[in-house]
């Protein structure tokens with residue numbers, strides 16, 4: 001004991017003082033973002049399989065540009081760099097996965113600029129943004145490059161290397177809406193159809209999504225609410241009309257599964273409480289279907305998410321949870 | 331009253347949300363309580379409780395004996411303090427307690443002749459017989475009076491004067507007394523050792539406290555990570571009319587509101603107290619102190635303290651006099667290791683970091699946890715990313731991020747809308763926050779800064 005005392009006197013440890021709790025189980029934002037990147041691997045791999053190298057190019061351009069624009073913004077504003085939290089990489093990957101494989105490289109580049117500079121950083125950065133950056137960026141390029149964003153064939157009417165050929169290679173939702181042709185459900189599940197880079201493979205998206213939920217890196221209420229609500233609306237539509245698009249078609253085609261797990265669950269732009277998340281998920285699911293069925297566009301995930309993003313402050317206000325012990329303060 | 335109806339719901343032995351930190355109790359759980367050799371001097375704070383501080387009742391350079399009153403107050407919500415060693419007083423000073431309070435304090439230089447030391451001191455406090463046969467001969471007021479005079483306060487850390495809890499209130503009858511043996515803070519093992527080594531005074535104190543408060547039912551609640559303590563308390567309680575239940579190991583199970591939900595399925599109203607639902611909660615060490623006060627006429631002068639954590643050379647549980655310095659306790663445990671980075675008074679979730687190791691321990695000091703620099707290292711604070719994790723773990727169902735934001739902006743209307751005053755400062759929210767926002771600190775500051783309406 002004498003020895004130990006001497007030792008501790010020689011090297012007096014430096015003691016720190018800080019408010020509690022003094023231990024932490026926090027997983028850093030970077031850790032959560034790595035989870036999201038890992039969860040996106042199956043969808044990205046499906047994209048590369050179906051669409052070839054152009055898919056990889058879209059993802060690469062967007063990831064690099066998003067990180068570049070965030071670094072640039074922080075540098076110009078003389079603020080500490082934040083790209084280390086990898087949220088810009090996630091935004092880039094999601095953006096890259098949600099644009100057509102045929103789009104020229106500058107579409108992704110400009111979309112990234114809009115996503116990061118306008119939708120994210122001008123609003124105050126991660127957590128302060130109102131709109132999902134990837135969807136805001138996509139909406140921006142959709143407005144600027146309407147034809148590039150809706151053409152799913154390369155010049156010379158060349159379709160994707162590994163997609164089944166139906167009706168001049170239209171996307172499944174467009175085929176269903178405008179040509180009354182339904183794709184084979186199996187192709188929709190695997191993803192061997194035309195569409196945006198990462199959203200065609202429903203199974204791949206769901207696999208990654210389940211991983212996220214298993215890791216508790218995303219809320220399960222939002223995807224469940226969104227998919228269930230979309231299924232119900234699609235079911236009503238199937239029962240009341242003579243559409244070729246069954247519930248299965250609506251669930252598996254387009255960006256619904258991808259959006260439910262990876263876009264609507266963006267924490268910064270979704271509600272805080274469990275009740276709020278249910279409302280948000282169900283609202284998004286219903287909106288997606290209303291747009292698909294009644295608007296003049298085949299797909300509605302992007303608009304649905306952006307519209308629901310605007311309602312988040314309201315939802316948060318309405319759904320202040322009841323404290324244990326009731327609302328009335330004694 | 332709706333109490334009878336709600337009791338029929340089978341209790342879940344748990345509560346919603348909360349967190350599961352590594353309990354890290356094995357460091358000191360196996361060490362039987364050792365009696366601290368008499369320190370050369372102690373410094374006894376005149377306010378070791380929530381409520382009115384005491385006024386000094388002794389002059390400097392007075393010879394005093396163990397148990398002499400050093401300070402007292404006429405206020406109802408207060409508790410006297412007593413000398414924990416025999417010796418001579420010096421001029422009163424001011425000391426800063428770990429929670430930041432500045433309070434008056436009386437220094438005592440211990441004399442060479444202490445009436446009790448070592449095993450004899452243990453026996454006087456926790457050993458020997460604790461006859462429960464005579465308990466019905468005490469009047470409830472008599473018990474509450476003895477508890478007040480003994481200076482007993484909540485020893486789990488809350489330090490609310492116990493006689494106030496036990497005083498009968500005709501408008502709010504009590505039907506159940508819960509004896510809190512959860513010790514849900516990681517690392518701490520002082521209550522655990524007490525339950526293993528001295529279950530009898532806990533049971534006797536429980537019976538006395540129940541009689542004082544008028545409770546018919548007595549339930550000892552212990553987290554199920556301490557099966558041997560549950561076993562021990564069960565065999566001690568046999569035939570005494572005291573139930574012993576195991577509750578889930580989940581932080582903050584030892585919080586009164588969480589424990590009452592787990593054991594009784596009753597919800598204390600927001601901003602209310604356990605007595606609003608007919609319950610009083612008393613910590614195990616407090617119960618033992620009640621027994622000693624009533625049956626042996628001795629005030630609260632000593633307590634068991636866990637000195638533990640990866641930053642202490644040999645973690646122990648120590649019976650120490652109130653007023654002993656943290657430095658003396660740590661030294662008795664072999665000192666700090668080279669890696670030691672933070673000394674915490676209390677547990678790592680709700681305890682306070684110590685800047686000065688010469689601070690004295692008080693009646694509410696359940697432990698000293700020394701963590702390494704690495705364990706307490708935190709990433710830099712960033713903006714809230716709205717991940718909702720804080721909401722998912724708050725045991726009171728609050729929205730910590732919004733309360734903290736309101737407190738930061740001093741938006742009191744918003745703070746109230748999000749029930750700032752309901753927060754029990756358990757720290758679950760900050761424990762999980764990936765943005766490392768000091769949520770509890772902000773909420774605490776908000777509560778303190780908020781205008782009273």
Ligand code: SF4
Pocket residue numbers: 713714715716717718719720721730731759762763764765766767769
């Ligand atoms: S845990 Fe932290 S980052 Fe997440 S919502 Fe709460 S305060 Fe914000």
Ligand code: SF4
Pocket residue numbers: 723724725726727728729730752753754755756757758759760769770773
């Ligand atoms: S808000 Fe208060 S009660 Fe809720 S987790 Fe945070 S500290 Fe605990």
